[in-house]
Amino acid sequence: MRTSSLAATALLIVLFLGINMFSLSALRGIKLDASEGKIYTLSKGSRNIVASLDEKVRLKLFYSRDLARGEPTLAAYGDRVREMLEEFAAASRGKLDLEVIEPLAYSEAEDEASQAGLEAAPLRGANFFLGLVVEGSTDTRVTIPFFNPMKEGFLEYDIAKAILSVGTPDKPVVGLISGIQLQGGFTMDPRTQQPRQTQPWFIMQEVEGLATINNLGTTVSKIPDDVDVLWVVHPKNLSDETLYAIDQFVMKGGHALFCVDPLCEADTPPNPADLSAPRSSNLTKLLSAWGVEVPADKIAADESVALQVNTQRNANSRTPYVIWLRLDGKNVDTKDPITGQMSMLHFASSGFIRKAAPPAPAPAASGPVADIIPLVTTTDKAMQLPTAAISTPPDPAALLAAFVPGNEKLTLAARLTGKVNSAFPQGKPATADSPDDPAAPSLKESTQPINVILVADTDMMADMFWTQQDRLFNQVIKIADNGDLLSNMIDNLAGNADLISLRARDTAFRPFTRVEEMRRDAAKNLLEQQKTVDEEVAQTERELQELQAARGQNASSLVLTPEQQKAVTDLRAKLADSRREQRRLKLELNKDIESLGTTLKLVNIGMMPAAVTLLAIALSVGRRARRKSA
DSSP: OHHHHHHHHHHHHHHHHHHHHHHHHHTTTOOOOOSTTOTTSOOHHHHHHHHTOSSOEEEEEEEOHHHHTTOHHHHHHHHHHHHHHHHHHHHTTTSEEEEEEOOOTTSHHHHHHHHTTOOEEEETTEEEEEEEEEEOTTSOEEEEOOOOGGGGGGHHHHHHHHHHHHHOOSOOEEEEEESSOTTOEEEEOTTTOSEEEEOOOHHHHHHHTTSEEEEOOSOOSSOOTTOSEEEEESOOSOOHHHHHHHHHHHHTTOEEEEEOOSSOTTOOOSSTTOTTSOOOOOOHHHHHHTTEEOOTTEEEEOGGGEEEEEOSSOTTSEEEEEEEEEEOGGGBOTTSTTTTTOOOEEEESOOOBEEOOOOSSOOTTOOOOOEEEEEEEOOTTOEEEEGGGOOSSOOHHHHHHHOOOOSSOOEEEEEEESOOBOSOTTOSOOOSSSOOOTTSOOOSBOSSOOEEEEESOSGGGSGGGTEEEETTTTEEEEOSSHHHHHHHHHHHHHSOHHHHHOOOOOOSOOOOHHHHHHHHHHHHHHHHHHHHHHHHHHHHHHHHHHHHHHTOTTSOTTSOOHHHHHHHHHHHHHHHHHHHHHHHHHHHHHHHHHHHHHHHHHHHHHHHHHHHHHHHHHHHHHHHHHHHHO
16 A cells, blocks of 8 residues: 555656656747736737848847846846847747857957947946847848846837848938928028028938938929838928829828928028018828818917026016927827937927818718827917917017916827828829829828828927037037937838837836835825924024024123023924934834735735635535535
8 A cells, every 4th residue: 555655656746747848848939928918928010020021130139147146126127138039039930040148257258249339237346238139141230239127118119120120221211301491501691681501400410310311302293112201391382293292102101200380480581581481381281181180370388398488578587488398208108119218308389289170061971080199298288379479579478478278288299090091082183294194093092001200390300499509519419309209200110010010018017006105105294294393493493593682792602591401402302202203104114014015925925825725625525525425
């Protein structure tokens, strides 16, 4: 009997080890992602990108894993990066070759990481690496110098973008249609009445660093086939022929960035003395066909995010200029890779984007409308200010006095997507030079969901709103993220539809919200207590001053009167009582947190054994019941 029990035990151990070894090899690629937001599962866009690779791509992750073991948060994020890359490699079906390299100090791997342009963070006297090198078969290389844990939400997007960039190493072509002189030009000097050359806007240097600019002019009749992104800036009085070319480019699936403005302060007319020159632009014919509107007679005003400016009335005081807006991370879509890392944006006399009101009466067969996905917004206290209220020159104080808070956010920049109809359902418009050709092919609706970014402001690109000139070192200093925003828009649109579909993912970090709430409540109590202490101190000091003044001029300032001594003693007693109260609050906070932690440990550690025990008891009871019934 005893021999049989030992044999059965040995057999169970062998079966247990065999099943585990079999599962490790046979079920290696099978995973269950039970996390909130499926953060360990690749998006459909990433899977499409790696599946469409034409050549093999090498991924080299330089990760100082041993060095990170003493930093739990850093080690967890490093493992998160490695696991994400493994997911990419698994989804590629052999097209991605992943290699994880440990760049030890003074090793060849460390030299290779440095030569590849990866950035090292100092950690305990050594260099900590967490970067990626992506290489193609044609010596094309793209690097991610360092995976910043603060950008975990964009981890998948950054990796997918780097992989895609290896497959498309050439710079994208941006077709520019602009009603203002972004690349420089000539204007009339009011002093000499002679033409004067103007400098290119600094935004052009930002864009030219990532794309090839093809200036198409403002009378183009067809968008060239090699244009990857169409950039339309401040379009004024475009002909139907040019609007048709833009419309058909978008209908064919072309990506476009539209920057319009109901009041462009940077629009300098050829003759600056001409104050009546129009400074508005729109694409009403196209946008209205897609169910979108940028009102031509209104701009966004918001006192709560207004920039402070000096006025002519009082140069020593600064007044909120309600149509010049300073926007931060609360005013952008933190989930979109374009705006997710924007911390400061300046918009000036900007329009706003909204759904167009349907015509009355609405046609029986109204077409589909585009989805408006806000990227940059005002606060919910913004006001729709008529452009007619802007005087020449503007009066910030008068605008502030006329400001009336609204009750909704206004969208300043947005993505437009979805299937839409053409603004030219009858085909190409006839012109004097090119009569209507019924045989000319014309799309009446988009072949796929459109990819358009619409910005209701062009002033935000002007140098004065996001740069300053350092005259001492002759350098341009960025005071806002406007240039990064435009670069991100073009860079994002230059990618394929799968890359554009990727948005920020949830992060693996999950804060203890209950603990943080307890800390905030305790901190609030401490601040209130500290405020009371400060008031008591101030009151006691005033009493000391009054007592000192009452002593007379002949009394020695080095000797305290009994009244002063009593006041000082009372003050010290009050301080001691307040500090004891602070220590009590902190002690109560720690007790509550420790109690919560103990409860969580009991739940996490004891729940599974308890569940297994209850299941075993239930099975045993059921088995006995069946035996009795048999």
